[in-house]
Amino acid sequence: MTMKQMMKRIIPTTAWVGLRNLKGRLCGARAEGAQSKRFKRWYSRDESTDKTRVETRLAFDIHRLEKGLSHVGFRDGFGKGVLAEISKRMVLLEKADSNYEKNPLYLQGLAVLHEYQHRHEEDGYDLSEAKCLFPARIWEAAHEYRPEDSIEAGSFVMNSSSKKDNLSRGFVDLAEHRYSVREYSSEPVPQELLDKVYEVSMKTPSVCNRQATRVYQITDPGKVAEALEIQGGFKGYAVPPVLLLVTSDIRAFMNNGERNEPFVDGGLFSMSLLYALEAYGLAACPLNAMFSLDQDRRTRELLDIPDYEFPVMYIAVGNFPESVPVCRSTRRLxxxxxxxx
Ligand SMILES: Cc1cc2nc3c(=O)[nH]c(=O)nc-3n(C[C@H](O)[C@H](O)[C@H](O)COP(=O)(O)O)c2cc1C
Incomplete structure (x- = not known):
């Protein structure tokens, strides 16, 4: 007889179940602690100097500049703070990567800077302040950069006519032409179209088919505006006609080992929503919902989100305007x- 079998005979069943639960909780807490420590060991910090983590911060700032370049209300001279960050990371990347001239993120930095320079030169705007933020070699390399030769970054204008027959397009074509759209036409989004989007998204797989995802459809313009004000990552854009909040119902999970599953399932569901929206010819942009405690409390109050749900992400939705500038958001190979x- 094994030790475990002997213990089971001696200890009453209720106590044995209690012990097993306690062991499960302790193991869960240890795994949670180890996960948190691993995350803290490896995420990209402002002071990180290794190649991968410098690339992370550079990608973040390139995207911020792309957002400014793709803004319908493009503002000459915008983004001094972002430019300073891009300059700092490109210099760090020159040190961290001996082959930096071929580094995709370095090239994206040059490409986005090239568009920034070009757009301002077209407007006859004096860029001497921005120029001072960069070492001369980087500023000049950006000037001479020919995006068509290599990696592109920045923005381009998308026409809504290209979306007309989305429903009959194959998946590869659809996926390759989906872009985050942050500015929408003023037409309302038909509810029957949204219902079709939800219908197809229900086919998303989930752990043991427990289907924990919940979706809040917000169309009250005041609430959409307030939710996005709390969210903070959609500043400077008009209020979208529809805002979806994807959440996960924690009650669908069975032990601490599943603590990340709400985000996995909710993330998968969100991607289905994004592709379904694209297929039905609607424009959309996923938006961060990893809130601080204060943002979390205010969002729950505003939208009446129960304590047993985790926010996963927002998705802004609207109709495509006739044409709209979008970020290139260049992908890795x-x-x-x-x-x-
Ligand atoms: C989880 C998540 C959070 C995001 N948060 C924001 C956000 O707060 N603001 C924003 O403008 N874009 C946000 N985005 C959009 C990304 O910037 C965009 O998806 C990325 O640059 C890739 O571009 P694409 O969607 O055009 O392919 C988010 C995307 C995801 C997946």
């Missing part, structure tokens, strides 16, 4: 992320 084992 597959070979840079795939490991064959």
């Amino acid at each position: 597959p070979e840079s992320i795939i490991t064959r084992i």
Whole structure:
């Protein structure tokens, strides 16, 4: 007889179940602590100087500049703070990567800066203040950068006519032409179209088919505006006609080992929503909902989100305007992320 079998005989069943639960909770707490420590060990900090983490911060700031460049209300001279960050990270990347001239993020930095310079020159805007933020070699390299030769970054204008027959397009075509759209036409979004989007998104897989995802459809302009004000990542854009909040119902999960599953399932569901919206010819942009405690409390109060749900992400939705500038959001090459084992 094993030790475990002997213990089971001696200890009453209720106590045995209690012990097993306690062991589960302790193991869960240890895994949670280890996960949190690992995250803190490795996330990209302002003071990080290694290649990967410098690239992370550079990608973040390139995207901020792209957002400014793709803004319908483009404002000459915007983004001094972001430019200073891009300059700092490109200099760090020159040190961190001996092959930096071919580094995709470095090239994206040059490309986005090239568009910034070009757009301002077209407007006859004096860029001497921005120029001072960069070492001369980077500023000049950006000037000479020919995006068509290599990696592109920045913005381009998308026409809504290209979306007309989305429903009959194949998946690859649809996925390759989806872009986050942050500015919408003034037409209301038909409810029957949204219902079709929800219908197809219900086919999203979930752990043991427990279907924890919940969606809040917000159309009251005051509430949409307030929710986005709390969210903070959609500043400077008009209020979208529809805002979806994707959440996960924690009651669908069964132990601490599943604590990340709400975000996995909710993330998958969100991607289904994004593709379904694209297929039905609606414009959309996913928006961060990883809130601080204060943002979390205010959002719950505003939208009446129960304590047993985790916010996963927002999705702003609207109709495509006739044409709209979008960020290129250049992707890495597959070979840079795939490991064959
Ligand atoms: C979880 C998540 C959070 C995001 N948060 C924001 C946000 O707060 N503000 C914003 O303008 N875009 C946000 N985005 C959109 C990304 O910037 C965009 O998806 C990315 O640059 C890729 O571009 P694409 O969607 O055009 O392919 C978010 C995207 C995801 C997936």
